[in-house]
Amino acid sequence: MLQVKNLKVAYGGIHAVKGIDLEIKQGELVALIGANGAGKTTTLKTLVGMVKPAEGDILFNGQSITRMPAHEHVNHGLVMVPEGRGIFSRLTVEENLLMGAYVRNDKAAIKQDLERVYELFPRLKERMKQLAGTLSGGEQQMVAIGRALLSRPKLLLLDEPSMGLAPIIVQKIFEIIRMIAAEGVTMLLVEQNAKLALQTANRGYVMESGSITLSDTAENLLANTKIQEAYLGE
Amino acid sequence: MNLINSLPRKKGTLIAFCLLLLVLPWMISSGFQSGSSYLRALDMALLFIMLALGLNIVVGYAGLLDFGYIAFYAVGAYTYALLNSPHLQAMLPSWMMYPPFVVSIVICAIVACVFGIMLGAPTLKLRGDYLAIVTLGFGQIVRIFMTNLDRPINLTNGPQGINNILPPQFLGYNLGKPIEWFGLQFEPVHLFYYLILFFCALIIVVSIRLQNSRLGRAWVAIREDEIAANAMGINTRNVKLLAFAMGATFGGVSGALFASLQGFISPESFILMESIMVLSMVVLGGMGHIPGVILGAIIVSITPEVLRDVINPLQMAVVGRKVVDPETLRMLIFGAAMIIVMLVRPEGLWPSKRRRAELRPATKGIALQEKDDLQDAERNHD
Numbered sequence: 104m105l106q107v108k109n110l111k112v113a114y115g116g117i118h119a120v121k122g123i124d125l126e127i128k129q130g131e132l133v134a135l136i137g138a139n140g141a142g143k144t145t146t147l148k149t150l151v152g153m154v155k156p157a158e159g160d161i162l163f164n165g166q167s168i169t170r171m172p173a174h175e176h177v178n179h180g181l182v183m184v185p186e187g188r189g190i191f192s193r194l195t196v197e198e199n200l201l202m203g204a205y206v207r208n209d210k211a212a213i214k215q216d217l218e219r220v221y222e223l224f225p226r227l228k229e230r231m232k233q234l235a236g237t238l239s240g241g242e243q244q245m246v247a248i249g250r251a252l253l254s255r256p257k258l259l260l261l262d263e264p265s266m267g268l269a270p271i272i273v274q275k276i277f278e279i280i281r282m283i284a285a286e287g288v289t290m291l292l293v294e295q296n297a298k299l300a301l302q303t304a305n306r307g308y309v310m311e312s313g314s315i316t317l318s319d320t321a322e323n324l325l326a327n328t329k330i331q332e333a334y335l336g337e
Numbered sequence: 338m339n340l341i342n343s344l345p346r347k348k349g350t351l352i353a354f355c356l357l358l359l360v361l362p363w364m365i366s367s368g369f370q371s372g373s374s375y376l377r378a379l380d381m382a383l384l385f386i387m388l389a390l391g392l393n394i395v396v397g398y399a400g401l402l403d404f405g406y407i408a409f410y411a412v413g414a415y416t417y418a419l420l421n422s423p424h425l426q427a428m429l430p431s432w433m434m435y436p437p438f439v440v441s442i443v444i445c446a447i448v449a450c451v452f453g454i455m456l457g458a459p460t461l462k463l464r465g466d467y468l469a470i471v472t473l474g475f476g477q478i479v480r481i482f483m484t485n486l487d488r489p490i491n492l493t494n495g496p497q498g499i500n501n502i503l504p505p506q507f508l509g510y511n512l513g514k515p516i517e518w519f520g521l522q523f524e525p526v527h528l529f530y531y532l533i534l535f536f537c538a539l540i541i542v543v544s545i546r547l548q549n550s551r552l553g554r555a556w557v558a559i560r561e562d563e564i565a566a567n568a569m570g571i572n573t574r575n576v577k578l579l580a581f582a583m584g585a586t587f588g589g590v591s592g593a594l595f596a597s598l599q600g601f602i603s604p605e606s607f608i609l610m611e612s613i614m615v616l617s618m619v620v621l622g623g624m625g626h627i628p629g630v631i632l633g634a635i636i637v638s639i640t641p642e643v644l645r646d647v648i649n650p651l652q653m654a655v656v657g658r659k660v661v662d663p664e665t666l667r668m669l670i671f672g673a674a675m676i677i678v679m680l681v682r683p684e685g686l687w688p689s690k691r692r693r694a695e696l697r698p699a700t701k702g703i704a705l706q707e708k709d710d711l712q713d714a715e716r717n718h719d
Contacts, residue, residue, distance in 0.1 A: 151568065153564070153567065153568075172572070173567045173568070174567055174570050174571055174572045174573065175570070176570075177568070177569065177570030178570060182568075183568050185564060185565060185568055189562050189564060189565035189568065190562070190565065191557070191558055191561035191562055191565065191566075192561065192562075193561055193691065194557065194558075194561060194691075198554075202554070202558055202566075202569050203569060205551070205554070205555070205558075205569045205570050205571060206569075206570035234691075234694055250569075254569070254570070
């Protein structure tokens with residue numbers, strides 16, 4: 104579904120991503136793990152067109168999207184849940200969710216999808232008229248994920264969904280990520296919480312200072328002693 | 338449908354209000370001694386409503402702080418003046434001079450729109466205070482050009498300004514002369530009142546439609562979080578440019594009407610203070626809320642006029658002589674009133690529900706909620 108070939112990204116003179124290859128197949132949940140500053144978020148931003156790559160190619164369903172402007176990615180089904188959630192804090196929960204359907208015109212289907220999101224997050228239904236900025240961190244993450252679902256993603260890119268949340272809420276968010284994956288949405292999950300990410304994903308990539316150093320199934324990565332030492336804290 | 342729903346619910350009230358607007362100039366001219374100067378103030382208030390609604394698109398909807406908005410008013414006014422006065426007659430081919438009124442207005446709107454895009458395009462990446470400074474500079478540049486473009490070619494006639502601007506003429510009527518209808522004598526101030534009222538209503542309708550449109554929602558999203566808006570599939574560049582262009586168009590139309598009302602314009606009318614006045618109308622009334630912005634425009638434009646007539650008698654009554662120059666005191670009182678309003682009601686006099694909620698949250702604080710949330714999660718987890 105998504106193929107990344109020799110992707111290089113530079114900010115000024117600093118090479119944030121130094122030629123990586125990635126592949127995501129239909130229906131997979133792939134984790135991209137690594138330490139702070141490894142280039143994970145930059146990679147994700149490049150995939151959705153918010154950062155322009157210096158070199159390399161990004162293919163989505165066989166079509167090159169390397170130079171496509173950011174706002175067109177949603178039309179193609181490439182949807183990102185940005186780091187720090189990026190919710191519209193002064194809009195209500197429902198308005199936030201409907202923003203996800205900005206590019207869609209099928210009113211009836213939007214309504215159905217909205218109901219589905221409310222089923223997934225009953226908490227949001229209770230608070231639909233509340234300003235999103237007054238929600239707790241966990242609820243805001245739910246809004247961000249729900250909003251992305253309203254764009255009908257073919258490939259959903261999640262950037263640090265666990266960031267800044269209490270462990271118990273993180274568990275809940277990941278339960279939901281599994282549920283969405285079970286519904287057949289392909290996902291790329293960028294996480295610092297490597298253990299949780301690998302327990303959730305099918306496959307994983309390990310990123311270190313701008314390069315991908317390892318790529319394997321999630322089980323193998325979890326069993327890898329090097330990974331255990333470096334990222335799993337065992 | 339949207340339009341009808343967003344207007345006041347009771348149709349009767351609306352009709353009564355419209356009737357009141359229609360007879361208002363007659364009430365004023367018969368009710369006060371200095372009726373005709375008040376009528377002029379009323380015409381100006383309507384122009385300021387148009388300006389404030391235009392700026393409201395840029396500042397209130399799209400969240401782009403603009404300190405040079407009056408430049409578009411100036412562009413509209415000068416475009417109208419150049420086309421409808423003898424000033425450029427020697428230079429322009431005769432078919433370009435004195436176009437029909439509606440054509441003049443459309444040309445002014447287009448020229449202002451182009452200027453809006455000219456300001457918008459290079460400032461797309463700027464926000465907040467940085468944008469404010471650039472727009473401030475833009476407003477000054479336009480004014481300075483108007484003051485100095487009397488050389489090498491005399492385009493704007495410099496600080497002297499342009500006079501002998503033709504009043505609007507359409508359907509065989511000349512708005513510069515009194516007209517008699519149904520036994521009533523319509524003075525030019527009356528006629529202009531109705532003309533500007535018409536354009537004002539038009540701009541109000543467009544504003545309401547915009548607010549409830551897809552574009553309106555895109556502006557709100559950009560104001561809140563530009564990156565997230567982009568991630569939602571909003572073409573942030575074009576949508577921001579559209580805000581500048583539409584705001585400028587409103588400004589251009591009001592400028593054209595201003596020139597036709599005055600018959601004379603000079604760079605004096607387009608100083609920074611005017612930009613600030615329009616901005617304070619929007620902020621004072623209630624940013625992003627159409628009725629609030631209209632209220633703000635009326636208060637800010639009418640109050641100084643009323644104070645002008647009140648201060649002197651008041652001084653005489655209290656102290657028995659002129660202590661302070663009324664002109665100075667007028668602005669002092671006005672400024673103090675603005676400060677008080679902003680301290681007491683930061684959301685504006687008539688804010689939208691949304692803005693009131695933003696500035697006066699009735700819900701629990703986030704920390705408390707976080708605690709609730711944790712407890713809930715624990716409960717569910719067990």
